[in-house]
Amino acid sequence: MNTMVLQGAALVLMLLALPLASFGTTSGATWANVAAIGVLTVGGLIPPVLRYLGDDEDEEPDADERDETTPEEEDA
């Protein structure tokens, strides 16, 4: 599974927390509140974990290697 698919899955999981939290907090359904926290936690863990799995290539497929300098280089 590539980085983009995993990040897409992370986003979907995080967005899924909204209907679950809405249902849980308005109906008093504890399972829905737990599920909302659970999906957001799993979704939120994916990007930092990817960093440490070394699967951290540039997200943008067509990002040009544009001319950039760091502030230090500029000041020099």
Add this chain to the structure above:
Amino acid sequence: MNDLPVDLLHWLLALSPIVVLLVLLTVANWKAPQAGPVGMFLGAILAVTFFQTPLETLAAALGAGVWDAIFVLLVVWPALLLYRTTDAAGGFVSLREGIRRFSKNQLFLVLAFGWVFASFLQGIAGFGVPVAVVAPLLLAIGVKPVMAVVIALIGHAWANMFGTLAVGWLATLQVVDLEDPTLTAVQTALMLWVPNLAAGFTIAWLFGRWSAVGHSVPLVLIISLIHGGGQLALAFVSPILSTFIPAAIALVALYPLSRWKRYGERAEQIEERPAMADRSDQDDDEPEPVMSFGWSLLPYGVLTVTSIVVLAIPPITQAAEALEIGFPIGGTTTGYGVENEAEDPYSPMTLLTHPVVFLALATAVTWAVYRAKGFYAAWQEKAGPQRVWATTAGNAIPASVAIVSFLVLAAILDFSGQVDVLALGISAVAPAAVYAFAANFIGVLGAFMTSSNTSSNVLFSQLQQTVAGEEGLSESAIIAAQSTGGAIGNAIAPANVVLGTTTAGIVGKEGEVLKRTLPWTAAVAVLVGALTVVMA
């Protein structure tokens, strides 16, 4: 009233998620989609362990944060799609070539797009649209990607308070009962003149250091007089239009200014241009444009016209506002008695007045017209295959993860009372003059957390008003400082930064952007703080 522990330990704990986020982005150079969730988790852990936040309250905060993020995501995705739709037809090459004929003065063009056009877009559309739209335009005229984002962030910040037809001002009037609304509006407009003027000169400095600042003086003073002076004058009669009208006049004023030889010809005296990429090699390889300059302006024309029609014509605005969507969020409390009322729906979105409609319409019209004119086929023949959907998703997905995590963090800090501890901590220890100085920093903090001037004012205006009363300070001056801080904080708000890095194609360089916008924000906040001390 609540029983929040306002002491040094809890104040530092409440501040720590924000500090960790900033350190990860600017010192450790983490990408925003990776740093954001770490800040979010830290905020949640602290909420549960030190701020007595029960599971239900945490869930409500998560839901509210995700919904707040959807407001921003509905700008990110269509803005990126508009950019890619235009780029796939070679629109940006045509735009650049056309602009070069319009004026040969790069400094003039950078200020025209990065300050004047960004302010105009903030005046009418807002919600991050100026950053998302202007950053690629600056790239097209040769600005380096990081600098393009920095310039757009700094250039539009001042217009946040009374921009989007004064949504921030209207929200402030809803949460606080002001003794003298007109005086508050006028003092806010006066303070906002500081970031406006600072933006013009800072952009000139970023472009070409002090020789560029010297060259820019008449231009910056004229535009700032229109922006800042116009806003100040209109604040007496119509705060709602006090950014939109001056920003539109300034846009029109660019034409006569470009006819002035000083700004129509190359500025040879500006030798050092650190903001600009050296495009000399690229130009040789780049295909000739396939469309005229006029056609390349089509997306921005459609965007501007639809925004004005929907938002500035009251009967149309009222009809469009009839459709509201949202999710209900239940009422919650914490062990310290921080209560959040149930909302059904929570923070409803008037979909037809949201920029997603204007951006989507601009994209659809652009695609249909460019396709009918054969621009896509012609550009593909010259430049090779163009992948619009894949590149849009490739940029938008990581940015979206970052934005959701930033706004969930903001909601957790709010629902758990950590925001209150931060603000109450400052007010508890600061004498009157120090509080007056610090008032706009609280606004900056609110905007940093929520990426919104409006949300910053909704969060902190009541507290600022209460403290002003207790300390014997001018209510108008303190609310004005809060509002101005909320505006300038948009230059460092992570969600805004991600908006810019995404449309500029440099996701992951948020730290480099923040390293440049943080000092600007701090310096302007110090100036506004000094002005507040005088006025309060």
